[in-house]
Amino acid sequence: MSRLRYPLKDLLADSTSEEALARVWRGIDARERPGRGRARSWALASVVAAATVAIALATFERRDRGPLRFADGRSLGAVEASPVGAVLPMSDGSRVDLAGGARFVPLESNGASFVAVLERGSAHFEVRPGGPRRWQIECGLATVEVVGTGFDCARAPGRLRVSVQHGAVLVRGERVPDRVRRLAAGESLEVLDAPAPAEANRQRPSDRAPEAPGATIVAAPARRDPVVAEGAGAWRELARDGHHREAFATLGPQGLLRETKRRGVTDLLVLADVARLSGHTAQAVAPLERILRDFPGDPQAPLAALALGRLELDTLDRPAKAAAALNRALSLGVPLSLREDVRTRLVEAYARAGNRAAAQAAAAAYLREFPNGRDRSIVESQMR
Amino acid sequence: LAVLGINTTRMGVLLTRSLPLKASDALGDEELVRRALAGDRWGREMLYRRHAGSLLAMTIRLLANRGEAEEVVQDTFVTGFEQLGTLREPGAVRGWLGQIAVNLVRRRFRRARLMRFLGLDRGADDATLEALADPGVSTDQRAELALVDRLLCAMKPALRLAWMLRRVDGLELGEVASLCGCSLATIKRRITEADAIVGRHVAEPRRDSPRESDDKPEDAS
Numbered sequence: 312m313s314r315l316r317y318p319l320k321d322l323l324a325d326s327t328s329e330e331a332l333a334r335v336w337r338g339i340d341a342r343e344r345p346g347r348g349r350a351r352s353w354a355l356a357s358v359v360a361a362a363t364v365a366i367a368l369a370t371f372e373r374r375d376r377g378p379l380r381f382a383d384g385r386s387l388g389a390v391e392a393s394p395v396g397a398v399l400p401m402s403d404g405s406r407v408d409l410a411g412g413a414r415f416v417p418l419e420s421n422g423a424s425f426v427a428v429l430e431r432g433s434a435h436f437e438v439r440p441g442g443p444r445r446w447q448i449e450c451g452l453a454t455v456e457v458v459g460t461g462f463d464c465a466r467a468p469g470r471l472r473v474s475v476q477h478g479a480v481l482v483r484g485e486r487v488p489d490r491v492r493r494l495a496a497g498e499s500l501e502v503l504d505a506p507a508p509a510e511a512n513r514q515r516p517s518d519r520a521p522e523a524p525g526a527t528i529v530a531a532p533a534r535r536d537p538v539v540a541e542g543a544g545a546w547r548e549l550a551r552d553g554h555h556r557e558a559f560a561t562l563g564p565q566g567l568l569r570e571t572k573r574r575g576v577t578d579l580l581v582l583a584d585v586a587r588l589s590g591h592t593a594q595a596v597a598p599l600e601r602i603l604r605d606f607p608g609d610p611q612a613p614l615a616a617l618a619l620g621r622l623e624l625d626t627l628d629r630p631a632k633a634a635a636a637l638n639r640a641l642s643l644g645v646p647l648s649l650r651e652d653v654r655t656r657l658v659e660a661y662a663r664a665g666n667r668a669a670a671q672a673a674a675a676a677y678l679r680e681f682p683n684g685r686d687r688s689i690v691e692s693q694m695r
Numbered sequence: 696l697a698v699l700g701i702n703t704t705r706m707g708v709l710l711t712r713s714l715p716l717k718a719s720d721a722l723g724d725e726e727l728v729r730r731a732l733a734g735d736r737w738g739r740e741m742l743y744r745r746h747a748g749s750l751l752a753m754t755i756r757l758l759a760n761r762g763e764a765e766e767v768v769q770d771t772f773v774t775g776f777e778q779l780g781t782l783r784e785p786g787a788v789r790g791w792l793g794q795i796a797v798n799l800v801r802r803r804f805r806r807a808r809l810m811r812f813l814g815l816d817r818g819a820d821d822a823t824l825e826a827l828a829d830p831g832v833s834t835d836q837r838a839e840l841a842l843v844d845r846l847l848c849a850m851k852p853a854l855r856l857a858w859m860l861r862r863v864d865g866l867e868l869g870e871v872a873s874l875c876g877c878s879l880a881t882i883k884r885r886i887t888e889a890d891a892i893v894g895r896h897v898a899e900p901r902r903d904s905p906r907e908s909d910d911k912p913e914d915a916s
Binding site: 315317318319320321322323324325326327331332334335336338339342343555556588589590592625626628658659662686689 | 740743747748751752755756761765768769772773776805806809810822824827828829830832836839840843851852853861862863864865877878879880881884897
């Protein structure tokens, strides 16, 4: 018999102190009110910075009166992204990140407006706030109008999804409820090519269940989408109410496999959640893999690939498979907000799989894309 | 508040051991959250004051490093205050902050494991179980705690997290599952697996609660 007893906490001394708590609070206070106590020095720095920015902007605006160009001065033309995607820096400081296979065609550009069409695939747009042009992106089922914001457009046959990271956009189209919707940061809209005017799923951050930051629940938006529901089986209703164990019990292992073979993307994501959250982690792989195999053009496919990569890396401890899934997420065009996480995980997956050369290549790719990324120090070590 | 001698504009003053907490003690978490959401900095600080101690103690034990634990608690409250509006049940703020903290700890575990793999170990931890042992703990117990420290270092992050919350902090299984954001079955499986690892090296410690393996998860995958 050990001399220890659970909980081990009973054998430990109090590890906290008032000094530590006060120190942490000061840190919180400083981050919530940056600049307090350093107001004078910051004020001086702010004046200098503001003057610099004003001069730079004035110079920039003078240069930026004609049609929009690529940042290197070339005239705009149609761009078809390679399987790994393409980044298009623009002359006004804006940027378009095309996912693998996406096709982006500029239609019209002058000093006041820029019109382009995203013919296929997914893209992330970072439109410079305060820029001289109004951007209008035609996405088939709808038109997205914007002045300065960051948003994603993902086209798939019969479907369009617009998600706004910051700023706001106007989405117009016959299939858009009331023909126009304004989306703010954190909101998304899915437009379906249905005979009747499509419903739309619009989520505000405040409508979501509280979740711990850093825990990305990729399947949640689609799971709550009533439009794309393909059936109302008992398991699905249970899953929607958060009763994943009961949903799995209703399905059984064979039922889950059977449903995996015949369901659409939305239900496949729910099936993966049912398996994962009921403790049957390994069985969550099949629905996610089917999305990647049979629905690679779906807007949810990149997120399914990321979910699969996380599952393989964090839970199933299969780093080689995780690397394959994470690469797939990148090639399918995972949203920009998740790309850094994907690239970091890819370095880890290759490193854990013992593939040092691939880990180094993945680290180099990370540093090219995120030269000031939060995981830079770790990733840089792979380059040595 | 003025009657109680509390200056609501100087936050640092409140963080002394002699702080009269009766005013905040009389208010539930729901009221403090409501006040914090309304922009009342006193409400925020009282939330911090009420929950930071236990969170800091938990993160120190989990991370075995005081500096990192303080960073995690700081990040937890900054994030928590930023996202307070998304909290559906203000009375559940304690568990919600715990989830944020555990999530941040999990990230640090992942990062630490990768750094160890790459030969970039961050150096000695200053709050291992052995280092935190009460002065009254026997030499034998201290040696066993040191052994547990070494086993935990080599353990997968998910197992380590679940096992520590259960076996070190003594939380109920449901609480551990909630903090880790996974199912009860998964948590039971992880703790059972970690128990087996510890059990191969340390004779079974005494425990009041039943074995996790007595209540088997439905999936052995």
